[in-house]
Amino acid sequence: MDRTDTALVWFRRDLRLADNPALTAAVNQCARVIPLYIHAPDEAAPWIPGRASNWWLHHSLCALQRELHQAGAKLIIATGPTLERLQHIVRQTGATHLFWNRNYDPTSMSRDRDIKQRLTGQGLSCQSFNANLLSEPASILTGQGTPYKVFGAYWRTVSGQLHQIPPPLPPVRRISSPSKDLPTLSPGDLALLPRIPWDGGFHSVWQTGEQAALERWEQFLLHALPAYDRLRDFPDRDGTSRLSPHLHFGEISPRQLLWGLRQQADQSPATVTHLERIHSQLGWREFAHYILYHSPRSANQSLDRRFEKLAWKADDEQDAELQAWQRGETGIPIVDAGMRELWQTGWMHNRVRMLVASLLTKNLGVHWLQGARWFWDTLVDADLANNSLGWQWSAGCGVDAAPYFRIFNPATQAKRFDPEGRYIKRWLPELTGAGKNVLYSGRLSDEPFDYPLPILDLSRSRRDALQRWERIKRQQRE
Numbered sequence: 001m002d003r004t005d006t007a008l009v010w011f012r013r014d015l016r017l018a019d020n021p022a023l024t025a026a027v028n029q030c031a032r033v034i035p036l037y038i039h040a041p042d043e044a045a046p047w048i049p050g051r052a053s054n055w056w057l058h059h060s061l062c063a064l065q066r067e068l069h070q071a072g073a074k075l076i077i078a079t080g081p082t083l084e085r086l087q088h089i090v091r092q093t094g095a096t097h098l099f100w101n102r103n104y105d106p107t108s109m110s111r112d113r114d115i116k117q118r119l120t121g122q123g124l125s126c127q128s129f130n131a132n133l134l135s136e137p138a139s140i141l142t143g144q145g146t147p148y149k150v151f152g153a154y155w156r157t158v159s160g161q162l163h164q165i166p167p168p169l170p171p172v173r174r175i176s177s178p179s180k181d182l183p184t185l186s187p188g189d190l191a192l193l194p195r196i197p198w199d200g201g202f203h204s205v206w207q208t209g210e211q212a213a214l215e216r217w218e219q220f221l222l223h224a225l226p227a228y229d230r231l232r233d234f235p236d237r238d239g240t241s242r243l244s245p246h247l248h249f250g251e252i253s254p255r256q257l258l259w260g261l262r263q264q265a266d267q268s269p270a271t272v273t274h275l276e277r278i279h280s281q282l283g284w285r286e287f288a289h290y291i292l293y294h295s296p297r298s299a300n301q302s303l304d305r306r307f308e309k310l311a312w313k314a315d316d317e318q319d320a321e322l323q324a325w326q327r328g329e330t331g332i333p334i335v336d337a338g339m340r341e342l343w344q345t346g347w348m349h350n351r352v353r354m355l356v357a358s359l360l361t362k363n364l365g366v367h368w369l370q371g372a373r374w375f376w377d378t379l380v381d382a383d384l385a386n387n388s389l390g391w392q393w394s395a396g397c398g399v400d401a402a403p404y405f406r407i408f409n410p411a412t413q414a415k416r417f418d419p420e421g422r423y424i425k426r427w428l429p430e431l432t433g434a435g436k437n438v439l440y441s442g443r444l445s446d447e448p449f450d451y452p453l454p455i456l457d458l459s460r461s462r463r464d465a466l467q468r469w470e471r472i473k474r475q476q477r478e
């Protein structure tokens with residue numbers, strides 16, 4: 001290693017300066033460091049990032065640009081194809097090293113392997129790191145050497161190793177850049193923001209970037225953690241961290257969260273049930289990435305192959321129902337409230353995600369991929385691993401999924417988790433004066449609210465769903 005070397009740090013879904021192993025290694029090993037972001041959405045096909053995700057990315061890049069500027073560096077923003085762009089910048093700068101943090105989705109992995117091979121062959125030193133998961137998916141296997149299929153067993157194994165995880169790396173405060181200024185695009189040049197301004201609601205809910213992520217985390221530890229296990233299922237309460245988009249874009253790392261929780265445990269051991277619960281939610285995030293890593297087809301196909309034979313609705317049969325679901329006009333209040341929260345803020349509470357997904361896939365019989373695609377476009381936290389796992393879990397066709405015969409009843413769920421209808425009324429103001437029956441079960445034809453009648457009969461659609469399921473079970477036996 002020669003301290004006159006120049007490093008490129010290729011930022012991807014790790015848009016932070018703290019606990020960033022690639023950035024830290026570059027600063028420690030090389031005299032000059034060039035931070036780089038390459039926008040190449042087509043390389044993620046067929047899961048090209050959606051509009052809500054693009055909104056977040058724009059603002060997150062602006063925040064990263066500011067943070068790097070304060071540390072004395074300029075973020076170079078360029079467009080793909082990634083390999084060609086990297087080769088060009090290496091020629092332009094004389095860079096000798098390339099550093100990045102690993103992603104574990106199938107398209108990133110195969111592209112990155114190729115890039116590593118090609119650039120190493122051309123004499124560049126390429127180093128990659130794990131920065132976005134607590135445990136690397138390849139390292140966790142059963143006693144038989146196969147991947148886990150059940151969350152409980154998987155998480156017990158990972159939890160047993162968490163004490164080995166070192167503390168997060170401190171933020172990089174000073175970066176020495178090359179003296180020659182390199183040309184760059186601005187985040188605005190990437191055209192990530194909407195042309196029609198539908199993002200008003202996003203601005204009022206979200207602050208993006210590393211500092212905002214840290215502040216949200218501190219607020220969570222202070223206000224929500226002490227009651228997390230009790231309140232996390234109530235969508236009208238501020239009971240969860242809302243860190244999911246920050247985690248997806250890597251504005252904060254799971255290691256920072258793990259160590260934050262450890263400190264909390266030392267300070268207030270009374271919160272142990274809450275700590276265990278939030279740990280386990282982070283575990284589901286790990287598990288989702290693990291499953292996608294070991295079963296890349298889970299982004300596009302049901303993991304339980306029997307579901308390929310299920311009588312999902314054909315495209316022309318489902319159009320009107322799918323549209324009513326997307327627009328929050330099914331006439332089932334808690335479902336519509338969730339879909340409108342999603343549309344207006346780019347986020348939806350986890351309990352409500354499960355309900356809307358169950359209604360779409362089971363009561364309405366629409367393929368889970370249709371729901372996954374809509375979420376992909378509308379969620380600010382759209383994440384291939386978490387979204388595929390969430391949809392397959394809800395549809396009953398994934399690993400360790402909710403069984404298909406468990407069909408949520410939205411009326412009972414509303415009564416239990418939104419008893420006063422506060423969440424429903426917030427997102428469906430047209431039901432402000434409605435009584436509890438309407439809030440839980442929807443409107444009857446003689447009620448005056450400007451709100452659609454239910455598009456389906458919950459009991460009949462439940463029976464139909466169970467019959468579809470019986471049919472594939474029978475086919476399997478025959």
Ligand SMILES: Cc1cc2nc3c(=O)[nH]c(=O)nc-3n(C[C@H](O)[C@H](O)[C@H](O)COP(=O)(O)OP(=O)(O)OC[C@H]3O[C@@H](n4cnc5c(N)ncnc54)[C@H](O)[C@@H]3O)c2cc1C
Nearest residue numbers: 240241242243244281284285350353381382383386387390
């Ligand atoms: C149909 C469906 C689709 C989903 N799609 C996504 C998605 O695209 N992106 C996404 O980040 N999450 C997705 N989830 C998981 C979950 O709903 C969100 O992670 C959670 O609501 C985020 O809110 P929070 O940050 O306040 O969570 P908290 O309760 O504060 O949990 C902390 C973190 O743990 C992780 N986490 C929590 N629950 C889960 C879970 N069930 N699965 C995986 N990770 C979890 C998240 O990273 C979350 O930020 C989906 C769930 C369902 C049922």
